[in-house]
Amino acid sequence: MFLSRCLLLIVGLSVIGKSCGIYYFLKEGQTKCYIVDEPDDTLVLVKYKNHDAGLNPIVGAVTPGTLPPVEMWVEELSQGVELYNGIAQREGSFQFNTIGECKVCFTIPSEAGWLGTQRSFKLESYIEIGEDAIDYDEMAKVEHMTAIEVEMRKLDETTRGIRKELQFQRAREAAFRNTSESTNSRVAWWSLFTTGLIVALSIAQVVILKSFFKKKKLV
Template sequence: MLRWLFITFLAVAFAHRLDVDQGDRHCFFEDLQTQDRMTVTYEVGGSTHSGSLDIDFFVVGPGKVQVFKSLGEPQGTWSVTAPSPGRYTYCFSNEAGSGRKTVSFNVHGVMHIDDEEQMAPVEREIRNLASGLQMVKDEQSYLVVRERVHRDTCESTNSRVKWWAIVQIILLLGVCGWNVHYLKSWFEVKRVL
């Protein structure tokens, strides 16, 4: 009677991206058993309302009990080791925010196995490597979101600089035209009748 060890990774780590309109709420759920572990990491990567990269995040556990709540944060991580079996629902809400928000999030978990002593050393190392790989994937998705935010900021700044330069050129040409006309009027011969 070999029992599987302490951890079996849900090797399927989900990287999601969703748009949350103003006044909307998007919820997802996972069914966990006792001692299963679930982690949700999220980051707001864009918004139609400039400067407002915040989202409300909350988790409801079995029995509709609120387990976690984070209001107005642009990024966050929530992790739980399930004390009891049941459905854990996590939601992203833009009900109090303004504009449309783009949220990127990852969900991954670990299933609890009772007997750790029966695990082979190779299996233990594989699980440690899988854990390290998951951390690298999470960091990479975080960097992708940060790059998107910085690129959007640079493109917005570039657009503003371009339009300001065009306005300055138009003003400069207008002032030059007015100066030429004004100086020309000084050298015109005026006849007296």
């Protein structure tokens, strides 16, 4: 399984407007995943496309009619909550709001059987996060917004995104600080314990040797 060999990590970019495009080859029966680590309630838009229909393993020809469906799902990692689950034949998009660290996965069910040859498909994923994931043109049409109102909405979304990002980074910093302090405290106590143990063993060794010498009438 691809996830055990390669995990693409998209995490903690310093700018609120974020986007990332990747492409990869996915064989039938394989699963490929990546992680999105963003503040809670951050909008994430995932666009995907299958660039070809694979190669026929027998004649080596492109066979568009046999393109298997691409299964997709999004899962929150800490509690395993499923945020999205869907199937697409060739290309499309979906979106979700984060509730912590999330895993986005793609898989193509195998139709080759035990003795068949697994076909390989080139997939492309494009991720838009935060403000970049909002379609302001569509929003303007639906809400009948003027150009100035659209720009004001963009500014408001950017401000909200910056505020959430700062809170997210502060929370990460606090968690890291607590972990560091806990680790330092454990190291200090372990050092005291090992020092005390060495002193106790040294004293016991001296007492035992002294007792031994007395029995042998050497002292």
